[in-house]
Amino acid sequence: MPRKTYARHKGSDKREREIIEAGLACFAEHGYANTTLEDIRLRSGASNGSIYHYFASKEGLAAAIYVEAIADYQKRILDAIERNPQARAGVRAIVRAHLDWVEENPDWARYLMEMRHAPFMATAESAIAEHNREFINAFVTWLNPHLKSGEIRRMGPDIFISLLLGPCQEFVRNWLGGCTQTKLSAAKEELASAAWLVVRGPATAEN
Structure with a gap:
């Protein structure tokens, strides 16, 4: 049986997860190039x-x-909208979940930003595409009823996600680089409120 070149979140067992976490810690401390499998x-x-x-x-x-x-x-984002199916609550929950995940997992967040186009990522493209398809399908299932009802103004899912999380991504990039004065915990409510103002539709214009 060929050895796996990437992990599957749902199927990761305890030992596999421990190795992945050790790898992330080593890469964060020493850099990818300076880390060996023996270190991990x-x-x-x-x-x-x-x-x-x-x-x-x-x-x-x-x-x-x-x-x-x-x-x-x-998974964190989808859990947030499952617990908050309404439009306004869901939008705000997505932003909070995004920022909560970054705050709890700063090394992972840096890794996602820095390594997307690394040469080794070629082995993971099919797995990433599969995860993204499943995520977008679930996300659109939540989003479409709110677009139809007018609670969220009509736009494509790609535009919606960009408007919703673009400012968060910029703040996170600066926060991870130590370039923000505002604490991440304080930014959550500001960014969540701003996201709702940007995407809300005519049916909720007063909310």
């Missing part, structure tokens, strides 16, 4: 056999870390 093995406490059972190479593990981050982030 020692950090995770795994045997050589365990490392190579899950990952064929450092590149495969690096891609797995990215895929795992995408899956974890998307």
